Amino acid sequence: MMIYFEDVQVGSRHTSPSVQVTEAEILAFACAYDPQPMHVDRKAAERGPFKGIIASGWHTAALVMRLVADARPFGDTEVLGLGVEQLQWPTPVRPGDTIHSESEVVAARPSKSNPAYGIVKLSITTRNQKGEVVMIHSPSCWVPRRPPVSQ
């Protein structure tokens, strides 16, 4: 079901499914996109401040995108990001962690530049299996306005 801007309600909440992150996936992502020792080198990571491998923050962000896409907060309407106002990684994601996200619609306004769209701002908190917050972010998304009914 397509959801249009007019259907989005400020205050509505979604809880995503959860996903477990493996060490192999953390290493593969980091080798491709963030090949720093704390993400790819077990021995160096053990000597570092986190005492073991941690996921790249951008890997955490990618995993959260997958959780949000699977939660389908706008039904069949795609989640198209315009930007993110604030992004924090208070606790790192480690091999074996299971994370899930909770999102809330915090604002919705018509686009000034494109009358066919509205801009919906979400606040998303992602936690690990211990309830520790691993990521907070507030993305703003383009959501199409309902097309006028043909007469």
Next chain:
Amino acid sequence: MMIYFEDVQVGSRHTSPSVQVTEAEILAFACAYDPQPMHVDRKAAERGPFKGIIASGWHTAALVMRLVADARPFGDTEVLGLGVEQLQWPTPVRPGDTIHSESEVVAARPSKSNPAYGIVKLSITTRNQKGEVVMIHSPSCWVPRRPPVSQ
């Protein structure tokens, strides 16, 4: 060479190497982390507002992380993100695009919570081969303070 917080100069700039993004990589990333039609379904994407496949914004962010890691703005000191104050994707990345990043140190202050670290804020602008801005973001990073010299 390790770079410590005390070595970081506000106003210093780095230009990253550049990277070309293939359609295969855009599809692979999106299948794993953002499997929405605009990123994974050529036909649906052609009918959509961008008239073709675009990279997930989080793929763009991951590619930028790789560019920054390769540019090594802090030498052998790892780039450890605390968070990002503002992130925008003004223009999508498309198959075949070549992107590079320019970063500037815009602030540096000692950490209040951890005396062994400073917090360095960067402003990073990433452009495609036409000079169009594909991503802007301002990450804050932990950078270790220089250890006291033993007497």
